[in-house]
Each structure stands twice: as C-alpha cells, then as structure tokens.
Amino acid sequence: MKTSKYNPEDKPENSALKVQEGIEQPSSLNPHAIKRFKKMRTALLSVDEYVAGIRAPDITILSKAITLVESSLPDHQAIARQLIQACLPFAGNSVRIGITGVPGAGKSTFIEAFGMHLLSKGHRLAVLAIDPSSSRSRGSILGDKTRMEELSAQANAYIRPSPSAGSLGGVARKTREIIILCEAAGFDTIFVETVGVGQSETAVHSMVDFFLLLMISGAGDELQGIKRGIMEMADAIAVNKADGDNKTKAEIAQRQIKNALHLFPPTESGWIPEVKTCSALTHDGIAEVWEMTERYLRFVKENNYFAHKRQQQAWQIMLDYVDGRLHERFYNHPVIKRELLSYKNKIQEGTISPYQAGADLLDVYDATK
Numbered sequence: 001m002k003t004s005k006y007n008p009e010d011k012p013e014n015s016a017l018k019v020q021e022g023i024e025q026p027s028s029l030n031p032h033a034i035k036r037f038k039k040m041r042t043a044l045l046s047v048d049e050y051v052a053g054i055r056a057p058d059i060t061i062l063s064k065a066i067t068l069v070e071s072s073l074p075d076h077q078a079i080a081r082q083l084i085q086a087c088l089p090f091a092g093n094s095v096r097i098g099i100t101g102v103p104g105a106g107k108s109t110f111i112e113a114f115g116m117h118l119l120s121k122g123h124r125l126a127v128l129a130i131d132p133s134s135s136r137s138r139g140s141i142l143g144d145k146t147r148m149e150e151l152s153a154q155a156n157a158y159i160r161p162s163p164s165a166g167s168l169g170g171v172a173r174k175t176r177e178i179i180i181l182c183e184a185a186g187f188d189t190i191f192v193e194t195v196g197v198g199q200s201e202t203a204v205h206s207m208v209d210f211f212l213l214l215m216i217s218g219a220g221d222e223l224q225g226i227k228r229g230i231m232e233m234a235d236a237i238a239v240n241k242a243d244g245d246n247k248t249k250a251e252i253a254q255r256q257i258k259n260a261l262h263l264f265p266p267t268e269s270g271w272i273p274e275v276k277t278c279s280a281l282t283h284d285g286i287a288e289v290w291e292m293t294e295r296y297l298r299f300v301k302e303n304n305y306f307a308h309k310r311q312q313q314a315w316q317i318m319l320d321y322v323d324g325r326l327h328e329r330f331y332n333h334p335v336i337k338r339e340l341l342s343y344k345n346k347i348q349e350g351t352i353s354p355y356q357a358g359a360d361l362l363d364v365y366d367a368t369k
Contacts, residue, residue: 057185087184101214126182217253243279
C-alpha cells in the first residue's frame with residue numbers, strides 16, 4: 001500500500017489543525033515615554049530652577065543638582081559653581097557629623113538607629129554615605145539605601161550614596177558641595193559616613209563639626225589597627241554592639257579606650273573626648289550618644305571654637321579647590337597630554353629619572369602660559 005508523505009500545505013483550509021495568525025502584541029515599552037525619560041535625565045535646568053527646587057524642597061531636583069555637582073564635565077562644573085554660590089546664603093545652619101569606624105563596626109546599622117532617634121526629635125536628616133570605588137573600574141556598589149531600609153523610607157530623611165572615586169580618606173570629591181545643597185534644602189543634621197579606618201580620615205574631619213569614631217569589642221586588641229591620628233581626631237568614641245553576651249566585653253573595651261585617650265595631648269577645642277557603649281541593634285545607648293553630641297556642640301559654641309573651626313574649614317575648601325583645578329588644568333593641557341607619553345617611555349627605558357621628568361614637565365607647562 002502506497003502512503004503519501006504528509007505535507008502541511010496540503011491540508012484543507014477548514015482544517016482544525018490550521019494555526020490562525022494572532023494579533024500582534026504591542027511592545028511593553030512606550031517609545032514616547034522612553035524619549036521623554038531620556039530627555040528628563042539629560043536636560044539641565046537653569047541655576048534659578050535648581051535653587052527653587054532645592055529650597056522647595058524637591059528631592060528629585062536636589063538629587064539632580066547633586067549629580068550635576070559630581071559630574072566632571074566642564075559645562076556641568078561651570079553651572080555647578082554658580083549653583084553652589086547661589087545656595088551659600090541658605091547654607092551653614094546644620095550640624096555636620098562625621099562617622100567612621102573599623103570594618104565590621106556596624107556603621108550603617110548605627111547610622112540608621114541614630115538617624116531614627118533624631119527624626120523622632122523632629123530633626124531633618126541627610127546621610128551622605130561614601131561607598132568605596134574600585135581602583136580598577138572606578139565603580140561602586142552604592143548599596144547604603146538597601147542597608148538602611150527603615151531610614152530611607154522616612155519623609156524627613158535623605159540618603160545619598162556617592163562613590164569615593166579614589167578621594168583622600170574615602171570621602172567623595174564633592175562632599176563639601178553636597179553638604180551645602182542639603183543645608184539649602186532645609187536638612188538641619190548631616191551625617192557623613194566614610195569608607196572606614198585604614199586610610200587617612202583627615203578629609204572628613206575637615207568638613208564636619210563633630211567627629212565620631214565607631215568601634216567594637218571582641219576583635220582582639222581593641223586598639224590594634226586604629227591609628228593614633230584617627231583617635232586624636234575623634235571628638236567621641238562609641239563602642240557598638242554592646243548587647244547580649246558582648247555587653248561585658250564592650251564595657252571592658254570602653255575602659256581600655258578611656259585609658260588610652262588619657263595619653264593623648266589636649267584637644268584644640270578644649271573638649272575631653274568621651275567614650276560610650278551602645279547597641280544599634282537594640283537601640284540601647286543611642287540616646288546617650290546624641291546627648292553627648294549636644295554637650296559637645298554647646299561646649300564648642302560657648303568657647304567660640306565652633307565658629308573658628310568653620311572658618312578654618314572655609315579656608316581649607318579654597319585651598320583644596322585650587323589644588324583640584326591646578327591638577328585638572330595640568331593634566332588636561334594638550335601639550336602635557338602629548339609629552340606625558342614621551343616621558344613615560346623615557347622613565348621605563350631608564351634614560352631619565354622620575355624626578356627630572358616631573359621637573360621637565362612642569363617647565364613645559366610653565367612655558368605654555
């Protein structure tokens with residue numbers, strides 16, 4: 001018996017096996033909405049529009065302004081300088097608190113508990129959380145909002161993670177300018193969280209009013225890995241994770257740190273640094289840390305050290321700004337860009353010393369003026 005090979009094209013038109021063409025489904029993405037979104041992201045506002053939005057305060061515009069300040073594009077930087085100047089009359093009325101600590105000290109958990117306590121007292125809080133940048137890719141995780149879920153959901157709190165981008169002490173290059181923007185937006189308390197002990201924390205100390213060092217017990221010698229310079233800069237030290245079985249260890253660490261502080265020279269402000277224990281998990285001791293902060297602020301305002309330190313910081317900002325602009329002008333100069341590669345080859349070949357190469361490049365730069 002001869003059988004014919006099945007051919008789908010031979011089936012009758014009214015066959016139930018025929019697949020009817022369906023209706024083409026529209027794209028799940030609206031192309032017009034995408035265009036509007038891209039335009040919103042890239043469109044720059046005028047300085048007056050930025051200032052009005054920041055003063056409102058409109059958190060979206062504040063975030064855009066911070067992104068503008070963080071940008072390295074020359075056009076953005078020109079607008080950012082005008083924006084900072086326009087916001088200066090509305091700035092300077094906050095309490096700036098720097099928070100650093102050993103790795104694993106629970107900085108993010110402490111900041112959330114500390115921040116929630118301040119919000120309960122009617123404060124408006126901005127947290128500038130500095131994330132470490134990769135030395136290779138320059139990328140950052142920027143995950144502080146995920147570690148501070150409760151705080152980030154509060155109407156009177158604003159958390160801005162920023163990449164350190166290789167800046168000194170793990171502090172973002174534009175943190176000082178961001179502080180001004182947040183103060184202009186009406187935030188009366190600013191937290192600056194640094195990457196942690198291990199790099200110089202001089203940068204954060206030069207931009208805050210109160211410098212808090214967070215430590216833990218049970219990590220071997222409590223003073224190991226803590227540079228003397230860091231402890232000398234601290235206005236107060238909090239031993240975190242003082243809960244459960246660790247509470248006794250935290251109290252022992254507190255006494256050890258107090259004894260160590262007696263060996264340090266007197267502070268410039270005249271304030272004697274205090275050491276407290278606390279638990280960010282149970283919130284025990286959090287209120288006492290804030291009371292200690294308030295005592296410090298009253299002390300330095302009464303003896304005029306607060307105003308003196310702010311004046312010193314303003315001078316340091318100018319010096320750092322000049323250093324930064326000179327650095328940019330030098331390395332972005334077309335002649336220097338061309339000569340750099342030539343001198344790099346000479347150094348690698350051993351035909352010139354690095355010091356002589358540096359001196360020659362500076363002479364070349366001077367000759368271009």
